[in-house]
Amino acid sequence: MTSDEPPPSRSSLRQERADTTRRQLLDAARDVFEEKGYRATTIRAITSRASTAQGTFYLHFENKEDAFGQVLAEVWQGMLSMVDWEWEGDPREITRSAVQSVIAAVAMHPGIARALLEGSLDNETIEARWMASRAVLIERIAELIAKEQSAGRARDLDPLLAAHALGSMVEWVALNRYALAPERHAPGVDAMVDAVTDLWYHAVYRGHGSG
Amino acid sequence: MTSDEPPPSRSSLRQERADTTRRQLLDAARDVFEEKGYRATTIRAITSRASTAQGTFYLHFENKEDAFGQVLAEVWQGMLSMVDWEWEGDPREITRSAVQSVIAAVAMHPGIARALLEGSLDNETIEARWMASRAVLIERIAELIAKEQSAGRARDLDPLLAAHALGSMVEWVALNRYALAPERHAPGVDAMVDAVTDLWYHAVYRGHGSG
Amino acid sequence: MTSDEPPPSRSSLRQERADTTRRQLLDAARDVFEEKGYRATTIRAITSRASTAQGTFYLHFENKEDAFGQVLAEVWQGMLSMVDWEWEGDPREITRSAVQSVIAAVAMHPGIARALLEGSLDNETIEARWMASRAVLIERIAELIAKEQSAGRARDLDPLLAAHALGSMVEWVALNRYALAPERHAPGVDAMVDAVTDLWYHAVYRGHGSG
Amino acid sequence: MTSDEPPPSRSSLRQERADTTRRQLLDAARDVFEEKGYRATTIRAITSRASTAQGTFYLHFENKEDAFGQVLAEVWQGMLSMVDWEWEGDPREITRSAVQSVIAAVAMHPGIARALLEGSLDNETIEARWMASRAVLIERIAELIAKEQSAGRARDLDPLLAAHALGSMVEWVALNRYALAPERHAPGVDAMVDAVTDLWYHAVYRGHGSG
DNA sequence: TATGAATGAGTCTTCATTCAT
DNA sequence: AATGAATGAAGACTCATTCAT
Secondary structure, three states, rough: OOOOOOOOOOHHHHHHHHHHHHHHHHHHHHHHHHHHHHOOOOOHHHHHOOOOHHHHHHOOOOOOHHHHHHHHHHHHHHHHHHHHOOOOOOHHHHHHHHHHHHHHHHHEEEEEHHHHHHHHHHHHHHHHHHHHHHHHHHHHHHHHHHHHHHHEEEEEOOOOHHHHHHHHHHHHHHHHHHHHHOOOOOOOOHHHHHHHHHHHHHEEEEEOOOO | OOOOOOOHHHHHHHHHHHHHHHHHHHHHHHHHHHOOOOOOOOOHHHHHOOOOOOHHHHOOOOOOHHHHHHHHHHHHHHHHOOOOOOOOOOOOHHHHHHHHHHHHHHHHHHHHHHHHHHHHHOOOOHHHHHHHHHHHHHHHHHHHHHHHHHHHEOOOOHHHHHHHHHHHHHHHHHHHHHHOOOOOOOHHHHHHHHHHHHHHHHHHHHHOOOO | OOOOOOOOOHHHHHHHHHHHHHHHHHHHHHHHHHHHHHOOOOOOOOOHHOOOHHHHHHHHOOHHHHHHHHHHHHHHHHHHHOOOOOOOOOOHHHHHHHHHHHHHHHHHHHHHHHHHHHHHHHHHHHHHHHHHHHHHHHHHHHHHHHHHOOOOEEEEHHHHHHHHHHHHHHHHHHHHHHOOOOOOOOOOHHHHHHHHHHHHHHEEOOOOOOO | OOOOOOOOOHHHHHHHHHHHHHHHHHHHHHHHHHHHHHOOOOOOHHHHHOOOOOOHHHHHOOHHHHHHHHHHHHHHHHHHHHHHHHOOHHHHHHHHHHHHHHHHHHHOOOOHHHHHHHHHHHHHHHHHHHHHHHHHHHHHHHHHHHHHHHOOOOOOOOOHHHHHHHHHHHHHHHHEEEEEHOOOOOOHHHHHHHHHHHHHHHEEEOOOOOO
16 A cells, blocks of 8 residues: 555456456457458457457447457557668668568468458458558658668669569568468478568669679 | 351250350459459349349359359450560560560459459459469469570579569559559559569669669 | 230239239238337338248338338328318318318328338438428418418418418327327217317308307 | 535435436436437437446436436426416417417427427337326316306317317427428418417307408 | 349347446 | 446348249
């Protein structure tokens, strides 16, 4: 009682309960989206896995789209932190780190990545969110290219168009190899990262002797 | 048509009718898929546009997936013929032609391209077909790279992995820019083709002075 | 076969079937609306009573509102034909006939009348339909009053306002006595008609000695 | 308030709190019923407007029906006091006053009036309350008519039936014009009151020359 | 071959009410 | 007295597919 923590108020206890429920729902949602994809995921499946009444879902989310958004935010959180590249240092390493981040993120949550694709085709809000997210990434790539051009290291190409193309390359390679047709025995993440990094590097950087 | 043909048997007449109906359905299906996408397309919408009864659809197609497959076969036909690149000549021109083919094909049938993506996420058969189709394309790219390597023009890289990455780049750029979010004021096809070709070329070919 | 009737075409046979189904649904809808009112009536209740699948309902009606509209049209049909008064003859008889028509119509289908009231409060389309229907009736009453004024028989009063008030009187008496609170032992239709007619007559017509 | 009162006991303080809460809820309920009508009013909307938890509602009311009843009691209170006509004086003025009271009451709380109608169709208890309330009013009208008949002023008609009809006329005119379809450019309250009064008067009172 | 009426499974969402704290 | 999280029942509507004619 003399400690600097306030006694747990009535509301904080309830809050704790609510948070638990919310977490159960969010975890369940993540799992179901991962397994079933966006459209095939039903509210009932989520609440059922979370051992909750259906109505409880709507206490914590507006609707399926909202729940997916929150699941994405969490997974994205991890992905974005990975994407928080070091922009300083060896160009090749920077490139590699960027490529690695994206591919690893998709490889880690292939079902969610696939659901994102599916959700975007089904729901304009999800599409808009994703496109906005992509735009940020591409913008950063464009900035990197521009900076390297200023330093005389990168070739003379339109930074934004190049960023679009290179970002697309990484993204689609990742989605195709790890989120679509996952039955194929894809090459390991590392080999893929190496190959893509190599292409990216030579596409952007100038004169490297013989390659 | 005048006399040297046997009088059309009853069955051939019937066959002719059936072919007409089939064609109407196929045209209608193509249009509706283009407009609505895969999931949003209903059998009723197709038969309605074809001025046919709903049941008639099932005389000519097994189900929606089958109809989409047949639509795709026709459109693909056109797309693949465009992809029938000239593999001889100036490497840069070969590259450009390949890039151009893919982007133009998507730009010409954006709705179908989007529906293909959507259908693949919804239906394993469609996904498998697409993946098979992709594999052919990628295989050809890999062969091209290998050949250029033999000729000493291309750098030393894994042809298949590189083909995957480069094919993905072109494909996803095309889909993103022309089939998804088409409201964005995308750069013209030509500018995009130039930019992608340039990246591809420098990524693959060796030593080009300063770039 | 030699008669002038065409042999029943395939479609007419099917049409007949469809008409039967439609009739079953319409009858069922009328009964359920009559029993349960507007809101409490569910599609399932209707199709269940009609021994039909739920989907079949939507083959014949757009939705509940539409079905109610069609039920109303039939019942209304009967009511309107009753309301197709003779506008010539003894003023008192005209008045009586009008009053009688409305009250009898409600007394004959009290549940539907109640459902109409309920539906109007729930659904703007239904409300609009009813209001339009009322407007016609009131307009006719107003015309009658105006005519009687021209003939020097009716008092000098605003025909439209009077029509509103008198129409409301009949309508609400009917609804209250026969559609709401039907548990009360209401006076017989005839006594009510007499009383209302008498009030109406004296309210409108001029100088009748002592009454 | 200053000193001659005993110090408020803990329970009376609590009571005071409760009364405040109750009042907030009642005010909120009145406002929401007025705005949304009976069915569309949710407990959540009421407690939300009252800045109260949902559970609190059930400490003060049994359910929605009960809350509406209490709201009605308050509003009715006001309405009934208006209906506390002067039963002495010029017959025409008495009539006018009665008509005016009803119409003004509805015009003052159109939403509540509409909700009453709606609630009556939804809930037997509300319907019974209303019917009981109506009965009192009609009874008084009947008494007035009987009295006027004794005085030789009113015509020879069944007082109760006439009261039903005349009460209905006023009530339904008011509800229609001011609580339902309020978008119509209704005639002003005064014009309507005049017209209805005029009809009522001539319907009931005897021999007034030419009108 | 063509018809089109019939089927019925499947899903989101709202809301009055309860109850542990 | 107050809280507010949790409950779970209830209902409209779509659509791929079948089948008797």
